[in-house]
Amino acid sequence: MTEFTPLTALLGGALIGASALLLLIFNGRIAGISGIxxxxxxxxxxxxxxxxxxxxxxxxxxxxxxxxxxxxxxxxEASWPLIIIAGLLVGFGSKMGNGCTSGHGICGIGRLSSRSIVATIIFMLTAALTVFITRHIVGA
Amino acid sequence: MKLVIALISGVLFGVGLTIAQMVNPAKVLNFLDIAGHWDPSLALVMASALTIFGSGYFLLVQTKDKPLLDKEFIVSKNKKIDNSLVVGATVFGLGWGLIGICPGPALAILLTGNMKFVGFFIAMLIGMQVAQKISKTNRSKSNMRIQ
Structure with missing residues (x-):
């Protein structure tokens, strides 16, 4: 269980947004971690x-x-096989889909890119469904 | 100067991830777990980051034809929702939902020295290389068809 932490979430998010903005305004680059x-x-x-x-x-x-x-x-807690499988999927998916939570979720949506909006909706829904299955169906 | 900006931008990103606790896989999974004890923190992280980045983008970036320190903005102009975007985002979401770690936090938690986090990071890099190999093969196939 983790507590809802609105203040640190807003502050941390603002710093992430400022980081991405700084890199784009000065260097013309997108702060997408998977791509970098x-x-x-x-x-x-x-x-x-x-x-x-x-x-x-x-x-x-x-x-x-x-x-x-x-x-x-x-x-x-996750087992080694699960760690490795998840790592492979996260790497494969972010490369094939051209971005992850930062590149699509923040920089892409922030520019109102239709590709990034679609990608973020897809990975959020897939991830939420995965958690639902592993925690409430298989894990229950 | 560009290199200094890259370093500062990285520092801000790392501080932001840590303060927001997005480095904690449990917090990420609890956000994704809408049917459980939901922790909406991640939504506020995104909303806040989007407000800063989005307003800055439309007020300060779109009004310029080039960045302050370089010749052009390297930003994707691709608008096509293609198979690789949909498949990639689905596979990414599956992996992210299994563990609660995405690429930024994967790098951050290497600092713990925990071997499982190191293993995740290496697997992630391998996954990226595999995806690149596959997309290269597909591209050369479609090029051959054109010729």
Whole structure:
């Protein structure tokens, strides 16, 4: 069980929105994590440095912000096979669908992109259905 | 300067994810679990991020023909709802719903050093590479048909 935390949600969301806006206004780039991550590890991509710095910055930000009130998770109950399957699906889906929660859910919807609106509705519904099945049908 | 902006943007993103606790898979799953003890926090994170980014986009970005430090905005102009978008989003939603971790948080929680999170991250990168291989193969097939 987790508590509803409206204030930190609004504040954290505002920072994420500001981050994406800053990157677009100054550098002309979209802050889509899956895209940045995937391009950062391609051997032939010659525009990798800014991506590595963005990802490094993200980890530094997490490091600065983590404290007893806003901790990182210590462990996860899910079994190893489930972890690996979910990881493969998240990676495969974000690449094939050209974006994830940040690229489609924030930057895409924020621009009123029809593709991103459709993608976000699809992955939200699929994810909610998956949780419903695993928690209330299989897990019940 | 562009590199400094990239770094600062990353820091803001990481701080935002952590403060909003989107790094916690349980919080994400509890948002998706509408039939359970629902935690609407993620909706507020998105609403807040969208308000800032969306208003900034329409007021400050769309009014310019290029970014402050570069030659052009690299933004997708594709409007087609194609199979790969629908299939990709469905597969992504399935994986996200199983565990509650998407790419940003996957990177963030590497800091815990927990091997399961490292395993998830590596599997995610492999999944991306597989998707790229498949889309490349499809593209070269359709190119061959044109020729």
């Amino acid at each position: 991550l995937h391009s950062a590890i391609q051997p032939i991509d010659n525009d990798r440095l800014w991506r590595w710095l963005f990802l490094l910055g993200l980890m530094l930000g997490v490091f600065f912000a983590m404290n007893p009130a806003t901790p990182l998770p210590t462990d996860i």
